[in-house]
Amino acid sequence: MSDDRTMKTKETKLAKLKKQQVQLKARIQVLEASEKSRERKRETRRKILIGAYYLDKVRQENRWEEIATKMDGYLKRDSDRALFELASLTKAAGTGKTADQKSAVVDTSTDQTKIGVE
DSSP, X not given: OHHHHHHHHHHHXXXXXXXXXXXXXXXXXXXXXXXXXXXXXXXXXXXHHHHHHHHHHHHHHTOHHHHHHHHHHXXXXXXXXXXXXXXXXXXXXXXXXXXXXXXXXXXXXXXXXXXXXX
């Protein structure tokens, strides 16, 4: 009987340790996620401060066109490009031409202006 109790005690201890292991892994994951989140926020803050610094310099030195030219080659999202009043990179539906290559066409039968592609 002593062996049975010893065996059950060992099984109980093992189960308890495994439960603690699962709990510790969960706590580690929470802490790691928290640290990653904190670091992303710090990185975002650094980017904002660096951007603010350079925007201030551009305004002081009246070099906005120079920055816009550099950003033209860097920015790929149309919403970002719009902030610098740059041409859209989005292709017109099925034409292979960019949105700024569209031309207005007047339909004389209805006197309506339609946007067409050259």
